[in-house]
Amino acid sequence: xxxxxxxxxxxxxxxxxxxxxxxxxxxxxxxxxxxxxxxxxxxxxxxxxxxxxxxxxxxxxxxxxxxxxxxxxxxxxxxxxxxxxxxxxxxxxxxxxxxxxxxxxxxxxxxxxxxxxxxxxxxxxxxxxxxxxxxxxxxxxxxxxxxxxxxxxxxxxxxxxxxxxxxxxxxxxxxxxxxxxxxxxxxxxxxxxx
Amino acid sequence: xxxxxxxxxxxxxxxxxxxxxxxxxxxxxxxxxxxxxxxxxxxxxxxxxxxxxxxxxxxxxxxxxxxxxxxxxxxxxxxxxxxxxxxxxxxxxxxxxxxxxxxxxxxxxxxxxxxxxxxxxxxxxxxxxxxxxxxxxxxxxxxxxxxxxxxxxxxxxxxxxxxxxxxxxxxxxxxxxxxxxxxxxxxxxxxxxxxxxxxxxxxxxxxxxxxxxxxxxxxxxxxxxxxxxxxxxxxxxxxxxxxxxxxxxxxxxx
Numbered sequence: 479x480x481x482x483x484x485x486x487x488x489x490x491x492x493x494x495x496x497x498x499x500x501x502x503x504x505x506x507x508x509x510x511x512x513x514x515x516x517x518x519x520x521x522x523x524x525x526x527x528x529x530x531x532x533x534x535x536x537x538x539x540x541x542x543x544x545x546x547x548x549x550x551x552x553x554x555x556x557x558x559x560x561x562x563x564x565x566x567x568x569x570x571x572x573x574x575x576x577x578x579x580x581x582x583x584x585x586x587x588x589x590x591x592x593x594x595x596x597x598x599x600x601x602x603x604x605x606x607x608x609x610x611x612x613x614x615x616x617x618x619x620x621x622x623x624x625x626x627x628x629x630x631x632x633x634x635x636x637x638x639x640x641x642x643x644x645x646x647x648x649x650x651x652x653x654x655x656x657x658x659x660x661x662x663x664x665x666x667x668x669x670x671x672x
Numbered sequence: 673x674x675x676x677x678x679x680x681x682x683x684x685x686x687x688x689x690x691x692x693x694x695x696x697x698x699x700x701x702x703x704x705x706x707x708x709x710x711x712x713x714x715x716x717x718x719x720x721x722x723x724x725x726x727x728x729x730x731x732x733x734x735x736x737x738x739x740x741x742x743x744x745x746x747x748x749x750x751x752x753x754x755x756x757x758x759x760x761x762x763x764x765x766x767x768x769x770x771x772x773x774x775x776x777x778x779x780x781x782x783x784x785x786x787x788x789x790x791x792x793x794x795x796x797x798x799x800x801x802x803x804x805x806x807x808x809x810x811x812x813x814x815x816x817x818x819x820x821x822x823x824x825x826x827x828x829x830x831x832x833x834x835x836x837x838x839x840x841x842x843x844x845x846x847x848x849x850x851x852x853x854x855x856x857x858x859x860x861x862x863x864x865x866x867x868x869x870x871x872x873x874x875x876x877x878x879x880x881x882x883x884x885x886x887x888x889x890x891x892x893x894x895x896x897x898x899x900x901x902x903x904x905x906x907x908x909x910x911x912x913x914x915x916x917x918x919x920x921x922x923x924x925x926x
Contacts, residue, residue: 507704514698516914523690532696536703541719543707552911553725560720568715603689610686626675627687629917631909637724647673654676661682 502547509546509554510539516555516628517562523623524566525612527573534569538562559628560638563620570616606664613660614653621649622657692921837874840866844875847882856889881912884919893923 518535526534542561549557611619620639624630630638636646677684847862863879863886873879880903887896900920904913 503704503708506707507700510698510700510703514700514703515695518695518698519690519693522693536699536706537713537715539703540707540713541715544710544716545719545722548722549725555914557720557722557725560725564718564720565715568718600689600692603686604693607686607690625673626677626683627690629675629904629908629913632673634909638720640720640724650673658676661680665682 506543506546509558513555513558514539517558520559520562520623520628521566521569523611523627524563524570524620525608525616526566526569530569530573534562534565537565537569541565556630556634556638559624559630560640563639566620567616610657610660610664614656618649618653618656621646622653625650626654626657688921691917836870840870840873840875843869844878844882847879847886851882851886851889854889856886859883859886860890877907877910877912881916884916888919888923897923 514535517538518531521531521534521538522528538558538561541564542558546554546557611622614622617639621635624635624638625632632643632646632650635650636643639646639649641649677687843862843866847859847866850856850858850862859882863883866873866879867876870876880899884896884900884903887893887899896919900916900923903910903916904920907913910916
C-alpha cells in the first residue's frame, strides 16, 4: 500500500489526521502566521471599526482554532474567513452601526478628481473605499469584498457565507451594481468640482 | 464574472490600497497561548459549521496539491522508498498515485509521534512560509535519501512511475532550493528544465509560482507581473494565489 504511506506522510506533514500534539500546534502556528494579516484586512473590509480590529482578529482565531484540525488542508483560509464573517457580524452589532455616508468627499478627505493617480495616496484611497463599502448592506458588503477584493470564486463565497451558490452569485451581482452606482455618483460630483 | 478591478482603473486603485494596507504584526505567541488554554469564547456558538471545510481524501489532485505545497514550502524531505511495510492509514483514492513518497515523518510510521524528537517532525517551518526574501537559516537537506529498509522487496512494475515522480521532485526541489538561497537564475533554469522534461508535470503550478518569484528576484519585474496576472487568472483559487499576489505587490504592477 505504497500510496497509503504517501498520503499518511503528506497528512502528517500537513499536520492533520495524525493528531500528535506537536503537529497540531505547528499547523495552528502556521495558520496564525500565514492568515492573521489576511483575516485582519478582511475584517476591516467587512466594516469592523478600526479600534476593534485587533481584538476581532484574535477572536476569529480563538473561535476557529477549536476545530481547525478538522479542516481540510487548503481550506483553512476559507474556514477562517467564514468565522470572520460571523465575528464581524457580532462586533458590528455591538458597535453603533456605521452610518452609510453619502458625503463621500468628506469621508475621503479633500475633494478632487478621482483618478488612479490621485488614489496613489493610500489613505485617501482607503477612506474612499471604506465610504463606498459602507453604503452596502452587510450581506452585499461581504459578498463584494470576498469576490472583488479577496478574489474568491462564487463557490468559495457560498461556503464562506453559508448560502447556496445562486444566492452568492446574486449578492455579488447586486453588490457590484450598488458599488458602481455609488462610485459613479462620486465621480460625477468630483468632476463637477474640478 | 470578471472583476471590476480588471475593468475599472479606479476600482483597481481602491482594491490595491486595501491589499497593501498595513496590518499589525500578529501577536503569535500571545494568541497561541490563549488558544492553548482552550477557554470557551463568547462567540463559539456562532462558529461556522465545519462540514463544508472538512477533509475529503478522494482526489489525486488534492494529494498532488498537498505534496506540491509541502515541496514548495520546504516541508518535505523526501525519499523514494522501497519500503513495503503496511501504512498507518488507508485512504480512499490513494491508489491513483502509483508511487510512494516518504516524508521524514514516515520514520514514525507505525510508532507514536511523541517517540520522536519534535525537531524531526516535518511540520512546516513558519519562517519559510510567506516569502522567499528571507535567506534560509541553513541548507535544507532535501536530497533523496536512501531507502530506509533496503531489504524490502520492490513492487513489480512500479519503477517507472517512481523514478519519474522522483525526478519531478528533484527538479522542483532544486528550483526551490535555488530560490530560497536567493539564486533567481538557477531557480529559473531548474524550472525550465522541469517544464521541458515534464510538460504536464504534477507540480506545474509550483513551477509557475517559483518562476514568478524568481523573475521578481532577478529584476524582471514586468515579466513577473505579467505571469503573475496570468497565473491568477487561470488559478484564482490556488493555494498559491496569495503568494503570487504578494509578488505582484512587490513588483508594483497594478
